[in-house]
Amino acid sequence: MTAGARRGAGASFRRSRTLAMAAVLLFLLYTLLPLWYLLVSATKTNQQLFSSFGLWFGGDLNLWENLAALFARDDGIFLRWMLNSALYSVLAGVGAAAVATMAGYALSKFRFRGRDATFAVIIGSVMVPNTVLVIPLFLLFAGVGLTDTWAAVVLPSTVFPLGVYLMKVYIDGAVPDELLDAARMDGASEASIFLTVVLRLASPGIVTVLLLGATSTWNNYFLPLVMLTRGEALPVTVGLAQWFDLASAGSGGQALFSIVITGALVGVLPVVALFLALQRFWQGGLASGAVK
C-alpha cells in the first residue's frame, strides 16, 4: 500500500469493512431465515404451528412425534418417496456422468467428421428449457405405454448437454495428450485407455457432473409430476406437493400441515448434506481445471 493510500486507510477502511460485513451478514440472515423457519416449524405440533410465533419454538419440542407421524402416514409412503428420489437421482446422476464423460472425451481428444457440428448442437440445446420438453416427452412415452415407470423419469434426465460441455472442457485441461499417445504406443485399446487413464484423471469433473445430475433430478418436480401417477412411484418433491395441496384444501385432515413441514425438512436434508460434504467439487475443482 502506498503512503497516500495509507493515510486515510485506517478509518475509512474500517468503515468500509463494517458496511461490507453488515451487507453480507444481512444477506446471510435472508438466506438462512426460511431454513431456520423450516427447522423450528418441524418441532411444532399442528396446533402450535397456528398459534405460536413462526420464527421461534413453541413450548416443548415435538420433532420426534412429527417424524413418527411423517413416516407412519399412509402406510409409510414418505419413506418410499425418499427412496424413489434417491433411486432416480443416483441412476440419473451416474447415467448422465457416464454418458457425458464419454462424449466429452470424444469431443476433447479426437478429431472426426461432424465434430464441430455436434459441438454446436450441444451448445444450442443447452438453451432449450427443460420444461418445454416435458409435455412432448410425456406424449412420446404415453404413445409407447412407458409412463409411470422409473425409466420415464431417469432416462430423459441422463441427457445433460451442459455436462458434456463441462467434461469436454475439463478433459481438455486434465488429460495430457502425451499420456494418451504413450498408452496407444504401448498397444492399449481405446477402451482400456478410457477406463484407466481418462477416468482417473478426470474424476473430479466426473464427480461434479454426477452431483449436478443427481441433485437436479432430486429437485425435479415438473417431469415426475407429468410422468408418474401411482403414489408409490412418486419422488419426494411430487408427493410433498400433493400433501401440501391437500393440507390447504382440508381434505387431508387437520394434522397434515405439521407433517408437510416436517417432510419438507427431511426432503431437504440429503441434498444439503451431500452438498456440504462435497463442497470442493462445486466450487473449486472444475474452476481451476478450466483456467488453462
Added chain:
Amino acid sequence: MTALPPAVARAPLAGAAPSRRGRGGLRGRAPGAVAPYLFLAPFLLLFLAFQVAPMIYALWLSLFRERLVGGTVFVGLDNYADVLTDPSLWRGVGNMALFGLIQVPVMLGIALVLALLLDSALVRGRAFFRTAFYLPYAVPSVVAALVWGYLYGPVFGPFAQGAEALGLGAPNFLSAQWMIPSLANIVTWQFTGYNMVILFAALQAVPRDLEEAASLDGAGPAAFAWHVKVPLIRPAIILCVIFSIIGTFQLFNEPRIMASIAPNVIGDDYTPTLYAFSLAFTSLRFDLAAALSFVIGLIVAVVSYAFLALAARAEARR
C-alpha cells in the same frame, strides 16, 4: 434448472477451443477412426431419443386435433394460429416478462455486489459465506415455495404476526398485486447465491496487479470495482443473464405451489408453462399443449439470442 459451475464462466460458450491443445498434434499410433463415434454414441442416442424425438413427435401431434366429436383431423398450422392468438398465452408471457424485468436485475445486482464484496479484502470468512449463500440452491424449489408460502401467510405467517405485534400492517404477499414480487423473492432466494458463486469465480481471474496499479493511481476500490472488474467479468454476467431468462420462462414449480394457497390469484394461465400443463390435462388439448411447448421454446430462444446479440454488439462497440 441444471447447474452451471464456475468453469463455464471462463470458457467462452460459443465455439470450442481446439487450438488450445496438443501443439504438434497427436503422435504415435493414431486412434481408431471408429473410436470417437463409439464414445459419442451413448450421448447421441439418448439425445436423439429424449430431446429430438419428443420434439418431432410433438410437432407431428401439433398438426392434428383430437376432437371430442369427429375424431382426429389434420389441421395444419391452425393450432399454432390458435396458440399465438390466445390471450392466455400472452397473459402468461406478460407475467413472465414483468417477473423477469424485476427479478433478474435485482438478483444479479445483489449477486454481483456480494461477489465483489467477497472478492475484496473487506470481508472475513469468505469460504463460509460462499457456502452459506450457495445453500438455497440445493433446496428443491417445491420446498422453497412451500416454506415461503408459509412465511407469506397473511394470518399465520411470521411477517404478518410480527407486523401485527408492532401495530403495523403487513401487505398481503399472496394478493394479486404482490404475487409477482412474492414469486420473484422465492426465485431470488434460491438462485442469488448460485449466481454469486459464478461471478465470484470469474472475479478470481482478474489479475491482482491491476488492482494495485489502480490504487496507485488513486482510484478507490469501489470505482475500481465498477469500472474495471465488472467489465472484465462481462462474459460471466451475460451467461448468468441468459440462464436467468431461460429459467424465468420455465417458471412452473413455484406458481403451482402458490396456487394451493392462493387459488384465486394463480389461474391456470399464470405462466406459459402452467398454461401448457392445463391445456394438456384439464382442457385435454394435447395438440395445443404440444404447439405451445414449441412456441415457448421459440420465445425463449428469441429472447436469449436477442440479448446475446445486444451484448455482443455493445462489446464490439467498446
Added chain:
Amino acid sequence: MTRAQLRLGAALAVLATGAAAQDPVELTMWSWLPDLQTQIDMFEAQNPGITVNLENVGQGEPHYVAMRNAIRAGTGGPDVVHVEFQLQPSFQLTGALLDLGPLGAEAVRGDYVDWSMAQVTGADGGIYGMPWDSGPLGIVYRGDLFEAAGITEPPATWDAFAEAARAYRAANPDSYITTAPFNQGGWVNALFWQAGSRPFEMVDADTIRIRINDEAAKKVADYWSGLIADDLVDTQADFTTEWYSALDQGRIASWITAGWGPVFLSGFASESAGAWRAMPVPQWDPANPASANWGGSTIAVMAGTEYPEEAAKLALFLSNNAEAANSFATKQFLFPVLDSVLGSEAFLNATSDFYGGTAVNGVFADSSALIDTSFQWSPFQDFVFSEMSTTLGAAAAEKRSLSDALDQVQASVVEYAESQGFEVVQ
C-alpha cells in the same frame, strides 16, 4: 381304491385347493373424501379376498388432472374412482368409465333418486357410476356472531341477505358475513343454477346450445359485483388454510355451502365447534323457491381396470350398502341419494354437536326437494370450470364487473366447443 385312483384323487385335491387359494385382489381407489378409510374398512371386513389401497391424489382439479394423465398414458390409474356428477358426461364421452350395469348396477337402479341415476346413465343405457351423494345448497353460519350483529331471522331473500351483509359489516368492521369465492367453479355454477340459469343443452349428440351468460346468470353476477364493490363480502378463495381459520375464528361468519360441506369444516374448526347452525339458502323469488346442486359425487370404475368385478363390488358397496350409507350420512355428513336413507327419520333427525345439537339434515333435505334437476352439464365441464375460475376469480379479486367477465367466459367456451367439433347454437 387302486393306486391310480388315489393318484387321481390327490391330483384333483391339489387342483381344488389351488383353485380356492386365489391371489388376493388389490384394488386402488382414488378419492378425496375425508375419513373414507372407515367405510373401506367395512368393505374389507365383508370381503376378505379384496384389499383396497385408498389414495388421495388431490381434491377436485388435481384429482381430475391425474385421472386424465392416466387415461392418456393408458397406465397408472386407479380401479375405482371418485367422479363428481358434473364430470360424468365428459368422462363418459371419452369412454373412460366402465359400464356397471351388467356388474350389478342395473339391479339396484331403482334404489336411487331419479335424477342421480339419470346423470350417470349414458346415451346407450349403461350405468357409468354409482350415485354417492348430492350437494343441495344451504348456508352454515355462526349463530352467535349473527345474533350479536342483530341478524335474528335467517334472510329469506337475496335482498335480505344483502341487508344482513350490510348490518354485519357495520357491526364488525374487521370481518365479513361471508366470502364469495369466484375461483370455485362449482360454487358459482350452483348460484347461477339456483337463479334459473341453464347454460348448456345438448340439442343432439353433436350440437350443443351454450348460454353461460344468460339473464339469470348475469343477475347473479351483478348482485355479487355490487356486494363486492361495497366491500360487504370478502373475495378470498375457499379451501385454503386462511379461509378455514377465518371461519373458525369468526373473520367470516357464514359459508354458502352444499350438503357435503360441513365435514371439511369440522376437521378444522376446533375453536368454534358448537356455535354453528344451518339455514336455507336465500331465494330470488320466494313464491317460486329453487335450489341447486354444488358437486355431489359418483363412484365410478375405470374402463381399463384389471378387476372389473371386484371394482364394481366396491363401488356398489360404498354407494348402496345400508350400513355404509348411514355411516356416510352421519360421519361425513354426506347428503344421500339413496331413497332409503333420504326418507329415514333417523337421517332427518340426526343431530350434531358441531351444530350445537341442532338437526341440520332437514335444511339440506328441504333444499334438495327444490332442485330443478333438468340442469345439464357440458361434455367438457372441467374446461368450463377452469375458465370460470380463472376469469371470474380474477374479476372478483380485482373488483371488476363479473357480468363482463361472464361474457368472456361465454366467448371462450363457445370457441372451445367449436374447436372440439361441436356444432354450437347460442
